[in-house]
Amino acid sequence: MKRSFLKGAPFRLENPMKNIVMTREAGIKNAMVEVFIHGQNVSIISTKIALNLGISDKELHIISAAAALHDIGKKDVPLEILNKPSKLTGDEMIEMRKHTLYGFNALVKDKRFNNLANYILYHHEDCRGMGYYRLKENEIPLASKIIMAADVFDALTSDRAYRSAFSMKEALDIMENEQQKYDKKVFNELKKIIKEEKFFKYIDYTYNTY
Numbered sequence: 450m451k452r453s454f455l456k457g458a459p460f461r462l463e464n465p466m467k468n469i470v471m472t473r474e475a476g477i478k479n480a481m482v483e484v485f486i487h488g489q490n491v492s493i494i495s496t497k498i499a500l501n502l503g504i505s506d507k508e509l510h511i512i513s514a515a516a517a518l519h520d521i522g523k524k525d526v527p528l529e530i531l532n533k534p535s536k537l538t539g540d541e542m543i544e545m546r547k548h549t550l551y552g553f554n555a556l557v558k559d560k561r562f563n564n565l566a567n568y569i570l571y572h573h574e575d576c577r578g579m580g581y582y583r584l585k586e587n588e589i590p591l592a593s594k595i596i597m598a599a600d601v602f603d604a605l606t607s608d609r610a611y612r613s614a615f616s617m618k619e620a621l622d623i624m625e626n627e628q629q630k631y632d633k634k635v636f637n638e639l640k641k642i643i644k645e646e647k648f649f650k651y652i653d654y655t656y657n658t659y
């Protein structure tokens with residue numbers, strides 16, 4: 450009895466794991482682990498940019514938290530959209546873009562977080578006025594501009610369902626080709642940080658294997 454159990458064990462271990470990965474709960478958990486670790490990376494990069502720009506300690510603390518929580522609204526986006534391996538349809542894209550509003554709504558009523566809710570709402574704004582809410586450059590909070598640049602860099606250097614991660618150099622080249630999207634000072638600081646390669650030992654890319 451014991452012997453046959455041991456003989457079958459590798460199969461028993463492998464198959465249930467596959468089944469667990471297929472469940473909705475595990476899908477939510479994996480998606481949120483990815484959001485959490487991406488948030489952590491964006492927070493590290495954003496805090497360093499903010500520090501280099503001479504932002505006050507109090508504001509630095511708020512930016513750091515806003516960057517960590519910037520995609521928290523994805524918890525309210527349907528999992529089929531969040532984990533879809535292929536291109537989103539127009540309607541799915543509209544729903545996905547609502548994660549900025551869902552994040553704002555989740556935090557604005559909580560007095561511990563309401564000072565950073567705006568930064569989260571505008572983290573997909575583009576200095577050309579082509580972001581989700583079409584804000585112009587001077588209408589976008591500096592914190593949101595910092596989070597946006599750090600977010601793009603971390604996303605490009607991470608694996609996605611539809612492509613492999615770009616190297617840091619490739620990611621920088623892609624961003625340089627569209628540099629009008631980014632606040633000039635913020636983008637310059639990001640470039641300096643990328644060149645300090647040792648800084649990236651603090652960035653955790655382990656979630657690429659999830």
Ligand SMILES: [Fe+2]
Nearest residue numbers: 519520572573
């Ligand atoms: Fe986002």
